[in-house]
Amino acid sequence: MSLAPRVVLVHRTTEYEELVARHGTHGQAAFFLSSRGRDIRELAERHRRTRRALAEVASAVPLTWRQTRVERADLDRFLFAPEDVVVVVGQDGLVANVAKYLSGQPVLGVDADPDRNPGVLVRHRPREAAALLPAVPDPGTGVEELTMVEAVADDTQRLVALNEIYLGAPGHQTARYRLCLDGDRGVVEAQASSGVLVGTGTGATGWLRSVWQDRGRALRLPGPAEDRLLWFVREAWPSPATGTSLVAGELPATGTLSLTIESERLVAFGDGMETDAVDLTWGQTIRVGVCRERLRLVG
Template identity: 65%
Template structure:
């Protein structure tokens, strides 16, 4: 007998809820916000909207399904199963946060504050949840297959990201490494920089776009379903020992980028989750390219 589907509600605690927990009461949380010139009523309303959306989505889960709830900070400790249906209730960035922990499960994005979020990944509203949950269990649900990026170190450490992977110092110090834009067989350049970004078309709506605009790179950025990745070196520093020629490019199909660490320690993390990073030490090599898995986001 096969297991019933499990709906996993992914959410993020609001700033107002954190203040409430810290100060002990709604009144104290409001006083704290007001004393700093913040709109306490708007913060309370946004928190209420999130909680109401979560409740509405929870009530839409079929009675014979299993269910679970996981907060963003607990994602790296939560065990997802193949039969799960992931329902992200929150902002676009929360979909990216959960994507790295999945392996093909269908994902539904529910916007908690329509009009405030771009809605690139949280495309639906709470009233749509019943039909979306039913659709998720169909043999071939209508979904966009969003390309993901992957970093694989020579000690088998592996990292996935929906938006981008950053490699650099965990502080603001200079990162030193050797960059091979076409893998081990391609040209190489010793670099000292603020780090390297490798990202997808989904990431091209965020951090990657900022770097692309600032560098005046020209050309086009990929779309979320394109198989192509793009990469940028941040603030490369020219010196007698380091170059600035290989600072941006694209990776099509199975192409990869290789980096050899020359600093004592660098980190690699995906989609801004610094707490779940790979640690890379001097001499280690890491390959970056398109991941073999994609995020299945229900349309």
């Protein structure tokens, strides 16, 4: 007998909860904000909307199914099972945060605050969950398979992201490396920059788009399901030892962008998850390209 599906409700701590945790009580948090000309009531109301959405989705889970919850900060320690149905209750970025930990499980994005979220990845309202959830495990349920980006280091460390991967210094220092396009057979250039950004079509709605608007309009933005990535070097610095000729481009499905580290420490992280980064040091090489896996997002 097969196991009943398990719904994993993914959420994140609200700004209100973070403030109260920092200051101890609602009153102290309110005083802190009021001393800076802000009112805590707006944050408290957003907190209530988020909690209501989470409760409504939880109550919509079929009674014969199992369910559990995981907070964003605990994703790297949570073990997803093959039969899981992942329901993200929050904002678009939370779908990206969970994507790297999945291996084909369907994801249903529920918008907890439609007035603030674009709804690119959290496409559904809490009230729709009761009708949507029973059909999600059905192979015939419509899902969109979104392209992801991966980075693999020469010591087997691996990083996957839905929006983008950033490679650079952990602080504001200059990142030094040798950039090679299309692996060992390509052109190599020593660079000093603020880092390298490699993004997908889904990422083209966020950080990647802001860089593209500033520098790369000659390149066509990829679609969310297209096996093509864009990459940009941020603020490359020309010098007698470093160049700026390879600063932007696209990677097809078989393309590879490689960085060989020439700094004491660089990091690679995806979708803003800096706490779950790949650490790199002198002489290491990391290769970035289209990931074979996809995020299966319920439409």
